[in-house]
Amino acid sequence: MVAEGNTFVVWDYLVFSIMLVISAVIGIYFACTGGGQNTSEEFLTGSRKMSAVPVAISLSASFMSAVTVLGSPVDVYRFGAVFCYFSIAYTLVILATGLVYLPVFYELGVTSTNEYLELRFNKLFRYIGTTLFMFQTILYTGIVIYAPALALNQVTGLHLWGAVVTTGIVCTFYCTLGGIKAVVWTDVFQIGIMFTGFLAVLIRGCIVCGGIESVWNTSYYGGRLNFNNFDLSPLRRHTFWTLAIGGTFTWTSLYAINQAQVQRYISCKSLRQAQLALALNLIGLLFILVCVLLCGLILYAKYVTCDPWTSGMISAADQLMPYLVMDIFQAYPGVPGLYVACAYSGTLSTVSSSINALAAVSLEDLVKPFFPNLTSRQLSYCSKGLSLFFGLLCIAMAVLASFMGDLLQAALSIFGIVGGPLLGLYTLGMLFPCANNVGSFIGIICGYVISIWVGVGGQVYRPTADITRPLPLSNLTCNVTMPTLPASTAERPALASSLYSISYLYVSMLGFLTVLVFGVIASFLTGGNARGSINPKLIRPICDYFCCCSDRLRKMMWCGVPHEDNPAESKEKAANGVWPVKTGGLEGMDNASFATDLDVTSGESMKQQITRF
Template structure:
């Protein structure tokens, strides 16, 4: 960034520092209050007596990382608001989870999501497979979450990436390690408030700088940024109504089986409270994603009004820097406001990182240590869980450093791995919950097949460089940029290895666009799968896991009705198609018993 007015003031650093200090203070408070985190029950699930509102806010904040703060506006800035359609997929998935997943998970009183796999399939091996996939996914994800704000801080202030990565990691590790899930949840509440303060500051000031809400949407509409309904059935088109809706629904449903979600559902005292948590989270998450997307619209309208697109004019090299750049523009005469926004960005990163560390701590103790050691005191077990927080914090820092050294290409590769891991893992949970005849052998083989297939396609797409049909929109004008001598066509041919962080992180299977991509004609036969939109990769991983898992289960001897415990099953037909006649639903049950004992609420 070359604008001389882009600089931080002392008050900005003060506001940013306060955010870290308050987060640490909450951790210290819970380390010395209550039971002082001396038992694994208190440390990992808050003794299963956490209040609804803080748990709900924490769950929402867990998935509102720096990816959303930086990548979602960048996505909309470059490709338009069509992305918004995917929000409905997320929302519907959350609402469906209230009906299906909460009644399944909460009565089990589990700490680790992967305990369910052992209970359902009666196999420790399948639990280990799920644990490995989950830990790999979480560790990579946290490393990238650490890297995201480091890019922004370096671009804004020149602060070195390593300093940002280490400072955020250390703060998060300290308050998570000493305060446990209670500290994580209450710091999430504080950080969510800071996030929304930063959100609304940018929304309000940015809109005022453009000339009001009406003018903002008028510019966006005139320049094609509001075209949301592309009903093209071509699966190779990057974004369509169908792949956004279906792809995000599948991924959204998968997040319910995420360890952070399971941990918070289990932290509530009864099933009714768990349902309330999800009822709050679904619309709140929808709102926050929408606000992040609107920031992208405002950024485009703002630079269209100025007549100087910083990306097209190469004042910034990465679309993910567009919001930090705009923040420094609109708040250049308002000391403290850039610091507030930076605090909101780091709050988003801290909330995700601390939740991930808490989740990994629960997984490490419950799935890897406890089943393989002799019974030990609660104090010693809690110490092991706390030490694991430090361990995984260090690993996340190493991952972030690796990404910083390699650059954008590794960011996309890492994101591809996340997508490849997440799909089969979700498929494994769905195989167990929806198909009572699936056995452990089918689950293991299905998960491995789904992982291999998804990794092969996503990496193949990366290596063939760009067969997906992109829909990049024309940039804002550059005519008013000082000393500008870049043609509009340069915007399209510039290397975009650092694509929108939203794509690289949540799904990250879009091909890097280059000046000379491989043509569609060069991809023949099965290699044409590399042309698929990244939105379908999660679905492919899930379907592969389920289909292969069912085939292997039938070949090796499916679980018999008397072997299946209804406590670990979801009767999809009874819950969703309850209007069907009972005789038809009985046929669809295939002779299996789905009736659970009633849960006694306390």
């Protein structure tokens, strides 16, 4: 535990309280302006009039959750600076999102990303997407509420669950009052707090450790600068390949199709502004990554001969950063409060985004279809009521997060298991016009079977120590003997040493590829798609992204969907809701008969769905 006397003083509480008060005031301000959020469109998307800069900052703030503030530097401390290769993943994610997924969502004008699934396939897929998103988001939000509570409990002695409830209540308060505008502008304020907290640790940490050169040298001789880790084994937790490739699929599922992120893009006043917000956000992500890396190396340089965790000074690895803060800022009242405000700001930004997204999905996918006659004011009240409900639910889910152990890996594992196959379904719909309802349903089922099988298997049969063992830590100056964990004697199945031991970052890619492969194959085996029935706004065939593709190949990949070949004809057909079926095995099949494939939840044909646009 922290040495006696290393607790909050009045100045720390003051700094911390100011951050909370300003966050709440922003919510009150937007509740009292702009008509008081009287429509659901204003509440959920800001009437689609926001500019790129605040949206970009908001995207970075929601990414920089307490999991990042507390967990990522510890990952560098334990496993080394190979973590930096996430930068490649971030760059690829932004490119893929901005060029492939964002244009489709923005041009369709949807509020819920799951609306796309209904338009491309049918209502059943929309409900699948809604259910999975809600499960993933509520569980993840529980983690990011619980994470800063660890910091508060460690450095102040404040009751753990009192901190959890406080976090959730503040988020729910300004999110329910101010909607998406409060979320975005509160993020702008909070990211300033987060960067200030990080910079305070970096500056003071370098001074305490003898300068940045000393930190770098200590890290080098301690094996933390392991940039040359190009091990091809998919079983290794973090290598160049797992971080760059596996990380790309994991984070794409968050940036490209996750409602909490997409809702910020579609709130921009134009597609160009939305893409600019993504590009600016990349700068923020890379800056965050640099801060995380340097904090992790400072953590190692400070405790190179006396690890606080294995020596018993703290009870969990996620308490290392707050322990460092209380250690190096003993003589600086108020600064520990700033750091805890930094961690707390990460939680507020992420949780508020999640609550707003959950409210949007519930309203668009569950309320409006069953209560189509609600007025704008009634929908606005409903949006606020949903925000309040999900805020309270996320607080309750934080209890479950307390049993998840490693916060960073737990958070990314959730995105991998749930997000990978769902990303595969959206990609199947956008890039493969041949994908039909039956094939896509088979693909998503197979994807989740594989993801859950591997993900749960990896939790039940933990990878062996030779795969996940962290870099060496020392207790030379602590007069404490490093504990030796007994070897496991439990019987392990053959798959435990191979499939179940795969890096958690590859789980998302595995689910994604399973959906694509089985979805395309099953679509061909079941007769392909009713080619002429697809609205060209719903697809972006992969050939369009390669300039070397011939016209013949492009036409083949578009599967007969009218697009740039005859814009006038396409526009007329779109206006009339008619898409001619061209040559092929399905010639003569009408749109309505094909639209009944697997549409067990609605009598509405695909043609009627498309006509609504």
